Amino acid sequence: MGEEIDNIENFEAKETSKKIPIGWQLLFWGLILWGIYYFVSYTPAISGWSQGKAYEESIGRGEAVPRP
Amino acid sequence: MSDYQYDNETVKGFIISSIFWGVVGILVGLWISIQMWAPSWNIPPYFTFGRLRVVHTNGLAFGLGIGAIFGICYYITMRLTKRPLLFPKLARFHLYLFNAAIALAALSLFAGMNQSLEYAELEWPLDVGVVILWVIFAVNIFGTIIKRKEEQMYISLWFIIATVITVAVLYIVNNLSIPAGLFKSYHLFAGVNSANVEWWYGHNAVGFIFTTPILAMFYYFLPKSTGIPIYSHRLSIIAFWSLVFAYLWTGAHHLIYTPLPDWIQTLAIVFTIFLIAPSWGSVVNGFYTVGTDWSKMQTNYLTKFFILGITFYGLQTIQGPTQGLRVVSQLIHYTDWVPGHVHMGTMGWVTMTVAASIYYIIPRIYDTEIYSEKIANTHFYLVLIGQLIFSITMWITGIQQGALWKAVNPDGSLKYTFMETLVRNYPFWKMRTVGGVIFTIGMLFFIYNIFMTIRKGKSLAAAKA
Ligand code: HEM
Ligand code: HEM
Numbered sequence A: 001m002g003e004e005i006d007n008i009e010n011f012e013a014k015e016t017s018k019k020i021p022i023g024w025q026l027l028f029w030g031l032i033l034w035g036i037y038y039f040v041s042y043t044p045a046i047s048g049w050s051q052g053k054a055y056e057e058s059i060g061r062g063e064a065v066p067r068p
Numbered sequence B: 001m002s003d004y005q006y007d008n009e010t011v012k013g014f015i016i017s018s019i020f021w022g023v024v025g026i027l028v029g030l031w032i033s034i035q036m037w038a039p040s041w042n043i044p045p046y047f048t049f050g051r052l053r054v055v056h057t058n059g060l061a062f063g064l065g066i067g068a069i070f071g072i073c074y075y076i077t078m079r080l081t082k083r084p085l086l087f088p089k090l091a092r093f094h095l096y097l098f099n100a101a102i103a104l105a106a107l108s109l110f111a112g113m114n115q116s117l118e119y120a121e122l123e124w125p126l127d128v129g130v131v132i133l134w135v136i137f138a139v140n141i142f143g144t145i146i147k148r149k150e151e152q153m154y155i156s157l158w159f160i161i162a163t164v165i166t167v168a169v170l171y172i173v174n175n176l177s178i179p180a181g182l183f184k185s186y187h188l189f190a191g192v193n194s195a196n197v198e199w200w201y202g203h204n205a206v207g208f209i210f211t212t213p214i215l216a217m218f219y220y221f222l223p224k225s226t227g228i229p230i231y232s233h234r235l236s237i238i239a240f241w242s243l244v245f246a247y248l249w250t251g252a253h254h255l256i257y258t259p260l261p262d263w264i265q266t267l268a269i270v271f272t273i274f275l276i277a278p279s280w281g282s283v284v285n286g287f288y289t290v291g292t293d294w295s296k297m298q299t300n301y302l303t304k305f306f307i308l309g310i311t312f313y314g315l316q317t318i319q320g321p322t323q324g325l326r327v328v329s330q331l332i333h334y335t336d337w338v339p340g341h342v343h344m345g346t347m348g349w350v351t352m353t354v355a356a357s358i359y360y361i362i363p364r365i366y367d368t369e370i371y372s373e374k375i376a377n378t379h380f381y382l383v384l385i386g387q388l389i390f391s392i393t394m395w396i397t398g399i400q401q402g403a404l405w406k407a408v409n410p411d412g413s414l415k416y417t418f419m420e421t422l423v424r425n426y427p428f429w430k431m432r433t434v435g436g437v438i439f440t441i442g443m444l445f446f447i448y449n450i451f452m453t454i455r456k457g458k459s460l461a462a463a464k465a
Helices: A022-042 A051-058 B008-035 B049-081 B088-110 B124-146 B155-174 B191-208 B212-226 B233-247 B251-255 B262-274 B276-291 B303-324 B326-332 B337-365 B373-406 B418-423 B426-464
Strands: B177-179 B185-187
Touching: A022 B262, A022 B276, B008 B049, B008 B088, B008 B337, B008 B426, B049 B088, B049 B124, B049 B155, B049 B212, B049 B337, B088 B124, B124 B155, B155 B191, B155 B212, B155 B233, B185 B191, B191 B212, B191 B233, B191 B251, B212 B233, B212 B276, B212 B303, B212 B337, B233 B262, B233 B276, B251 B262, B262 B276, B262 B303, B276 B303, B303 B326, B303 B337, B303 B373, B326 B373, B337 B373, B337 B426, B373 B418, B373 B426
Parallel strands: none
Antiparallel strands: B177 B185
């Protein structure tokens, strides 16, 4: 088969080299926005949410579970 | 023909070594998969599950994975920089030291020496050896890139550079420990800090061993074997920088619902979900590239390896981020779901892409054609079926396990004992072994094909001489 010398032009398409599909851009920015929302909602110092509290709530009134 | 003197011998050496350690690791994988449903397959003290499992993971991540990465990154770097390695003799020494280190690593793990940090099990004297190996690799890669004869740097080189730098930082930081003798040491970090550093390392081992170097191969060998240039250079660059930036923040998603502070977990989840975008940048780019001429799926036998590989990478990088969410983690964490995730990535993406790269390289450096495309196709379908069986059985039993563990009676007590949940895994564990056997047979076809190609190349060369 032999060895051909690499030519960068065979690796990068010319006409489309700067194109970024719009769907992907939406995904990119959408996930950043979602990240901001999630960080604000689930950081105890910002929203007051905490894993411990969420756990307490998840076991309902907790009558059946022995209280410490 | 080129007048460049590429160092093919070192590349060959790494590829053969990687295949050798791959066979060892895969056979051990089969063995531990049997041990999970037939405990009598444990042979104490050396061949128990606890010791063999680390031989499996280290053998495949470091023997097969890193071995292939060393060899193939050398191959790619020489060609994209249009010059031989800066230090070819050092690269040869690198090859010998690599094999010595992996052999000693395997022996030490069989002997039960273990830092008790997943993927960082090797004790400190071996860590020193690994760092030396890595420095040699870095010197040769960076030296060659600095002295390159082609100004423009193709995206694969960026992925290789990120791999070299990041693995060095991760490995050194997580292996900082206080020796207590030659074969025993204690992590410098304690408690929750130790866990946090360990999973920062652990997740980025996935990111910079099972992702960036494999993407370097994907971006290089896809255009080489199909003749189609990558659709968008800009997309590959944006995906690269955002991937590298985001990965390093995500480790704590392995520690959801642990004593790690809530805000660290939340921050890690944010970056984890964001990772879908950079990961899919490469997936989209791959699909758009081959999308300009789908007939290549039929006319070039390697195209389907790369396309299936990047498809599993795409699935893996949706499944992985989803696993980081608290609501999903609480169901699947600690269950067999996770090995299902792991092996879709390692078998479907990593091993698939590495094998295709080797199929491309070996005929080129032996100046011949592949021995048999038919055997390559058989290999392809067998590893595909084997991997699907492995992943799907583990996903099913993992969800079942999680659901049973969480089931409670009205008074709050657990509905099922641990034993009751365990025995339900047996049929799935047995099926996983069947999937593993099919995958292994597929890999044997691959190895046979490679060795026959080498033989063919050698006899052609002898005939010419
Ligand atoms: C015949 C093929 C294979 C079989 C039968 C197999 C089997 C297994 C088994 C039984 C485990 C332990 C799961 C547990 O503890 O519950 C495991 C873990 C693992 N295997 Fe494999 N494996 C195979 C191929 C591979 C390959 C090719 C790679 C990498 C390139 C790999 C990487 C890993 C890793 C990283 C883990 C650790 C997963 C974790 O901690 O969650 N395996 N494998
Ligand atoms: C965007 C990319 C990815 C993300 C966000 C991600 C996320 C995750 C998460 C959250 C876990 C922990 C599951 C649990 O224990 O509850 C995990 C485990 C794992 N993932 Fe991924 N994953 C990604 C891609 C990959 C890829 C490409 C591979 C390649 C093989 C891979 C291999 C692994 C391995 C080996 C583990 C097991 C770690 C252990 O020993 O516990 N992941 N992943």
